[in-house]
Amino acid sequence: MLISELPDVIRLLSDPLRAQIVEILAAGPACTCHLVADTGAKQPNISGHLRQLRDAGLVVAEPHGRFTYYRLLPDVLEAAAGQLTDLAARTRVNAESRREC
Template identity: 85%
Template sequence: MLISASPDVIRLLADPLRARIVEILADGPACTCHLVEDTGAKQPNVSGHLRQLREAGLVVAEPRGRFTYYRLLPDALDAAAGQLTDLAAKARANASTPRECP
């Protein structure tokens, strides 16, 4: 397992639309209609990506009247960033130590 429990945060953010949704939500909570307008994607597509982001623990849904707003959870991104930082440090420490061939 490279980064986190399934689904993998890095894999999720590799999708350009999901990455854009996360970027938009970093500016503050938004409802699906805002995300559709800001991304130009179709509503069912945006909703599907939001479901995946919710399941991964990257966003939470918050009902506000008739609308549901989505909020980014920065701790999930911090955890993934920390794991990438640790991986980079390990690679740096072992860069000059090749494995022996059998």
């Protein structure tokens, strides 16, 4: 079961390379060549991860001249963070209430 109906952001970010790409994009838009240089990963691998991030709505592609820049969209991250915060709050409130068998 997913934490929400939103894309499973936690699962996506559990991959170390995708997490690194998101961390890099948090500093601002970057093109694939920047991501390859910053991560040391091969271009096809970066492109595959970017496709998954785009499909989940975390990243948007923006053409700029002959390059495509990728920009991180904070809304999905904020929604996932909010849901995790709510889950933690419910856990804190219910930490001592056991269900009877």
